Amino acid sequence: MIRRRKILKKGIFSKSLLFVLVAIVLLSGLSSIAVEAMSSKPVETKNEVKKIEEVKAPKYVFYFIGDGLGPAQRQLAEYYFKYQSKDQNAKLLMDQFPVAGINTTYSADSLVTDSAAAGTALATGYKTNNGVIAQLPDGTNLKTLAEVAKEKGMATGLVSTTRLTHATPASFATHIDNRNKENEIAAQYVESGVEFLAAGGYRYFVPKGGELKSKRKDDRDLVKEFKNKGYNTFISEADTTQFRSFAPQGKEKVVALFTYxxxxxxxxxDVNKLPSLAEMTEKGVDVLSKYDNGFFMMIEGGRIDHAAHANDPAGMLHDTLAFDRAISKAYKFYQAHPKETLIVVVGDHETGGVGLGFAKNYFLNVDKLAAVKVSTADVLNYGEGKYNGNRDEFFSYIDKNLGLSNLTVQEKAEIVKAMDMVDKGHKASAREYGGYDPVAIATTHVLSERANLQWTTYAHSATSIPLSAVGVGADNFGGYKDNTEIAKTMAKVMEVELAR
Structure with missing residues (x-):
């Protein structure tokens, strides 16, 4: 204060500037939620945000995980959203939340994590080796946020666009040394007690030799076991209409597995046959909000990652937009319960090494992705658009469904090179085409380069991941943190304890 008075007396600050400084101080004091970035702990101000122990634990917790959702994925989706809405001020909902952070993602045995180790970190607060689900490398089981929430008396829910037995959802309710043991993971779900489960992957839950195609190696009918425990079951796309119309009358339990x-x-x-991630999230809220002691729900946008693995820009951005629409369902609930709700949005890792711009080009043309009607990751690799030896037919298909008309000499040469490889019976090189169909990859790279996107990998990268949050205790998530700190902070905010 002595130094400040001397400076003021010397006239360095004008009266007008002093008024501005006073106004800034008053405004910062009025701000109830501050955006905190690039800091390992909440920024301290004169009117410091409440400490964790001083904030009442949220009754309702939404934990959104975008699989493969790195900074470029979020940014590309927002740029496309601006273009699509014809509003340069438009923003994704997740990018409007008042608290921001950035998180490292390395696993116990690699700087580049897989989804099992990343899911374990986000669910338990501990590092483990790639491929391991909710266990330490030595096999010790770890408590997950879903499990400790249940111990507290909260209802729990897990939602994903992947198979339910995939790494991220499995990390919250099961414990196993190898993520590929999906039959065993499925069996553990029956005993997990999670009240709301919605995803794909019924193949690990239905018996071998039954009406639906199965990948079980036994006759165990896990769907029947769920029913015996009082669950309402919705299995295959044939049950989508029933799922959509289901209205819980009390404390109901649900397992919904829509796809093989x-x-x-x-x-x-197909919107008429399968629910969106937003619909599954909304139904989860309907079911879990009937429970007296609140709920914890993890919602995964799981196929952002898959599209990025296959270097599919349109598939990736549309799944990111769908993820944001799911967040809007939680935010609507938050608006009705602002003093009881916490929403945290994270990614588990980045996938594809996406570059928004490459070479010496200074542009990003997201409009080049607007004409895309199908995924290159699925449809060109495995579906109706897969190259079958008929070159004219393929070029006609990508013209109609990807907007790839008027190919340049160089663009066509890249696709023809891949066609020659396929026609000669050469299998895709893991190094050159990532194990995917060469023609699909050559085509998706032409599409990407028209938008001026580039990819560095068919796998994950070590890129740090953005976080955003809103609601009760959200201030504690800001800053530069490791992914394990997110789970540990959430446990403290929820007033539960994660332990080995």
Whole structure:
């Protein structure tokens, strides 16, 4: 204060500037929620935000995880959203939340994590090796946020666009040394007690030799076991209408598995046959809000990652937009319960090494993705658009469904090179085409480069991941943190304890 008075007496600050400084101080004091970025702990101000122990634990917790959702994925989706809405001020809902952070993602045995180790970190607050689900590398089981929430008396829910037995949802309710043991993971779900389960992947829950195609190696009918425990079951797309009309009358339990494997990419989804991630989230809220002691729900946008693995820009951005629409369902609930709700949005890792711009080009043309009607990740690799030896037919298909008309000499040469490889019976090189169909990859790269996007990998990267949050205790999530700190902070905010 002595130094400040001397400076003021010397006339360095004008009266007008002093008034501005006073106004800034008053405004910062009135701000109830501050955006905190690039800091390992909440920024301290004169009117410091409440400490964790001083904030009442949220009754309702939404934990959104975008699989493969790195900074470029969020940014590209927002740029496309601006273009689509014809509003340069438009923003994704997740990018409007008042608290922001950035998180490292490395696993116990690699700087580049897989989804099992990343899911474990986000669910338990501990590092583990790639491929391991909710266990330490030595096999010790770890408590998950869903499990400790249940111990507290909260209802729990897990929602994903992947198979329910996939790494991220499995990390919240099961414990196993290898993520590929999906039959065992499915069996553990029956005993988990999670009240609301909605995803794809019924193949691990229905018996071998039954009416629906199964990948079980036994005759165990896990759907029947769920029913015996009082669950309402919705299995296969044939039950979508029933799921949509289901209205819980009290404390109900639900397991909904709509597809044999993963749910389709949003760009490929038949809206009349399968629910969106937003619909599943909204139904989860309907079911879990009937419970007296609140709920914890993890919602995964799981196929952002899959599209990025296959270097599919349109598939990736549309699944990111679908993820944001799911967040809007939680936000609507938050608006009705602002003093009792916490929403945290994270990614588990980045996928594809996406670059928004490449070479010496200074542009990003998201409009080049507007004509895309199908995913290149699924439809060109495995579906109706897969190259079958008929070159004219393929070029006609990508003209009609990807907007790839008037190919340049260089663009056509890249696709023809891949066609030659396929026609000669050469299998895709893991190094050159990531194990995917060469023609599909060559085509998706032409599409990407028209938009001036580039990819560095068919796998994950070590890129740090953005976080955003709103609601009760949200201030504690801001700053530069490791992914394990997110789970530990959430446990403290929820007033539960994560332990080995």
């Amino acid at each position: 494997s993963h749910l389709p990419y949003e760009i490929d989804r």
